[in-house]
Amino acid sequence: ALCENLAKNEYQLAVLNFANPDMVGHTGDMKAAIKAVETIDAQLKRVIETANKHGYRSLIIADHGNADCMIKEDGSPHTAHTTALVPAIVVNHPDDITLHDGILADVSPTLLKLMGVEQPKEMTGKPLF
Secondary structure (H helix, E strand, O other): OHHHHHOOOOOOOOOOOOOHHHHHHOOOOHHHHHHHHHHHHHHHHHHHHHHHHOOOOEEEEOOOEOOOOOEOOOOOEOOOOEOOOOOEEEEOOOOOOOOOOOOHHHHHHHHHHHHOOOOOOOOOOOOOO
16 A cells, blocks of 8 residues: 555655564574565565656665574573664665664654655754765
């Protein structure tokens, strides 16, 4: 439904959470995690292609790792969030921007800057570019 709605150009902002890898990551089931990530790859490709076609900018980001580490050193399942750094990727920005490392508080200021909206002084985060 998101792709169809993006095609209508009615949104200023659409936020989508692909929870599959996180939820499956908590099970410790490697095969399920691989399937979840492959499914998300295909769906994210579809969303980004549609967004690009209709002039949207996209920010791809995660709030934590999980499916990136499925097995502990002792061979047992790893079912908790990881502390791995997660990438932030901007797609379809007209300028050649480079994102710097940041924290979760920087996500909303980054979205506002991408949208051309002034950041409220109450927000303590900084845009990632």
